[in-house]
Amino acid sequence: MLGTGLEAFGPLLAGIAVNDAVAGHTHRVAELAALLGALAVVQFGAEFTRRFFAGKLALAVQHGLRTAVFASVQRYDGVKQDELRTGQVVSRANSDLQQIQIMLGMLPIPIGVSAQFAVSVVAMLWLSPPLTLVTLTVVPALAFTAARSRVRLVPATRAAQAQAATIAEHVEETVTGVRVVKGFGQEDAETGRMAKAARALFARRVVVARLQAGATAVMSALPAAGQVGVLALGGWLALRGSIDIGTFLTFAGYLTLLAGPARLLANFTVTAQQARAASERVHELIDAKPDITDHPDATDLPDGPLELELREVTFG
Template sequence: MMHGGMMRQIAEKEEEKAKNTTLVAWRLIRLLKPYWKVVTVSFVMILIGAATQGVGPYLIGLAIDQFIAGKDLPNLLWTSAALAGTFVVGMVATRYQIYTMSLATQKLLADLRRSVFEKVQALDLKYVESKQAGDLMSRLVNDIEAINSFISQSLTQMLGALFALVGIMIAMFLLDWRMALASLSVVPVMFLMTKFFSTLARTAFRKTRTTIGDVSAEMEEQISGVKVAQAFNRTEVNVRQFSERNAANRNANVSANAVTSAFGPAMELLSTIDTALVAALGGYLAIMGLMTVGTVVAFIQYVQNFFRPIATVSQMWTLAQSAFAAAERVFELLDTPQTIKDAPDAQALPRIDGRVQFEGVSFGYEANRLILKDISLDAAPGQTIALVGPTGAGKTTAIGLLTRFYEVSSGAIRVDGHDLRDVTQLSLRSQMGMVTQDPFLFSGTIMDNIRYGRLAATDEEVIAAAQAANAHSFIERLPNGYQTEVGERGGMLSQGQRQLIAIARAVLADPRILILDEATASIDTRTEKLIQSALNTLLKGRTSFVIAHRLSTVRNADQVLVIDDGQIVERGVHADLLAQNGLYAELYNRQFYTPPETQSSAA
């Protein structure tokens, strides 16, 4: 149950927002404001369609009372033609209202998807790391699709039905107020029933949205980790865990469908009762000579037409609960505050030499739990700074602060004397490059992935960067060379090949500050030599921060900082730290110490 806690948090968050249905609805409507012209046309078509709902039964009653009873065939034919024309106009208006609203909706959804994607790109790394990728994808795809279904289809039907109700009620009261009141006598019961089903549907559809997020998160994680799952014989366990989440989503959808499917028969029962009431009262009044037969027939038509839009409104409203629950999740994401953002007076960082200073820096994800404590360092331009220490000591967190993925809790970080909080993030990161242990390659060609470091680079510059990174030779051996598709996350290439491409990408970017985060870990010795040679080229003339568990990669560093429990416990160069016989020497000896018996056998 790896994601159960997270899914519960999402459900609880939506439970808090359950009272904001009106605000969510208004916010969705406001999103249509840029397309008000198209929406206005759709609204006019809705009014025309609603008017035809009130005119039809009136023409039928007129035909019965005056032209059939009076045997007036010419006027009967004209009335029949008018009735047919009314239905055609209503059909065309309904067709065009759906088309125009769909047009506006698709434009709105394109804007909404872009806004969500831009938000995800700009979110603090702390927030992104706390969420499952599948859940974010669910908001971007499933939730927006639910909004699409509601606005493009359900909303127009609801508005059309509402205006049709108004038109029908006006026509009924103009025709006979007594019959109108009798026809509307079941409305209070109908509203109570609608409220009851809406409440049930709201809860049911909110659960479907959270469970599909759970399914998406589980699916994304397990597909990404299928190699590990197979290696550890976890496939059956994973299938069982996925089946549990899938079953939860299935049950949630079954419950939601049970609510919506029960509503239709309930409305049909009310409609039948109301029709019988109108027929009985109308028949009595007609027998007593107080009402014409045509008026009775018209009212029966009105009652049937009256319940049709009521059923539509109510059914669409229950379906709208799915859209509101989805919209809550999307708006929650869009409203997520950015804790790391440029100051109002932030300046662009000029071309830097590369001096980096940490001045008493402390940091914690939570205020009362510090990960880094009083870190101070001074890296001169062009120096290589190695950060070593046990796993979880805070090395990668320190680098995250330098790139301003996180904000320092206290102290300051300066680049060429500029406090990072006083410069724009774009100008800072544009002068930094990073090569990680598991480099991320995007779907596309090798050429595209190297050019990601500098999009304006020419093909010749890309090839030159690959040559500097020792990647050119293996690329040339591939069937399509630089146009070889790397697959999702670079899956068509080996770990070492992906690493070399990442280094080529960094070479092309030509950063002033370079970060190597475990860049030679998980690599075989032969490939490591190639990568190390490429890194030596990359390190020249740049201020570099190297994180490595393989201490052989940090022997030539200008400064070695040993971090333990969030503090710098040793600093110096490789030889001096070995002589101190402290933590660095202990870590080094663990890797390179050879027991005497092994040495003897080797001899």
């Protein structure tokens, strides 16, 4: 976060150097270059630290959730264990948790983009409030696009993950009972069932891909549209003499600096929405309670060998 915030000072220093050059002064060029080099070193250290700890956090959360899923399954009573499908558990403990890990591994992106955006906005407001307001016009549009995509993407992702779990369940049952399938000559029937389920999964994945493509494309195009407005207004103000050349080039540098992180943030938004759907599916297992529970006054079993004695038991 610190390194990304310092990175936003780069265009400002470059603008100062340009203004000095236009005024015929070059005595601060060496100092500005050394300062840019120091900022690059600090940025490297901060970026490494953020990404390392984000990856470690993602792995730790995935490990904790997988352990919680296993412990929850162990608490189920006999009825729930009979109703539980192995494929569903495997799918949620692997593919869904993998989606959560990917999202947590990308946490440095919103943190870094937020810090970079905050420093850039402060610097731009100091240089030219009108140009800054034009730059910020795309922020509400980005928020609206993200909110709208979440409404449609989360249910579509849940449906696709559920269908993937259905396929995993079918594969597990077929492989476990392969002798029964072959004994009754049902190979073609099972293959047909798998093909039908795979086609349904393909259709659901295509819907998710279409929603992802639309949201990502819109959120990536909006900053470019903002660049057009800022460059047009900034060029007009520079020609009138309202702002100097260094300020105009500084804004152009900030627009270039923020364009790449904006696309990364768009990708993270889509990934986070998918991870939300996966998290809901995982916690359906973790939060499930057994129907048969211990009596509130039940006592713990004593240590050592135990025996069960039945008296006056009849069958009918």
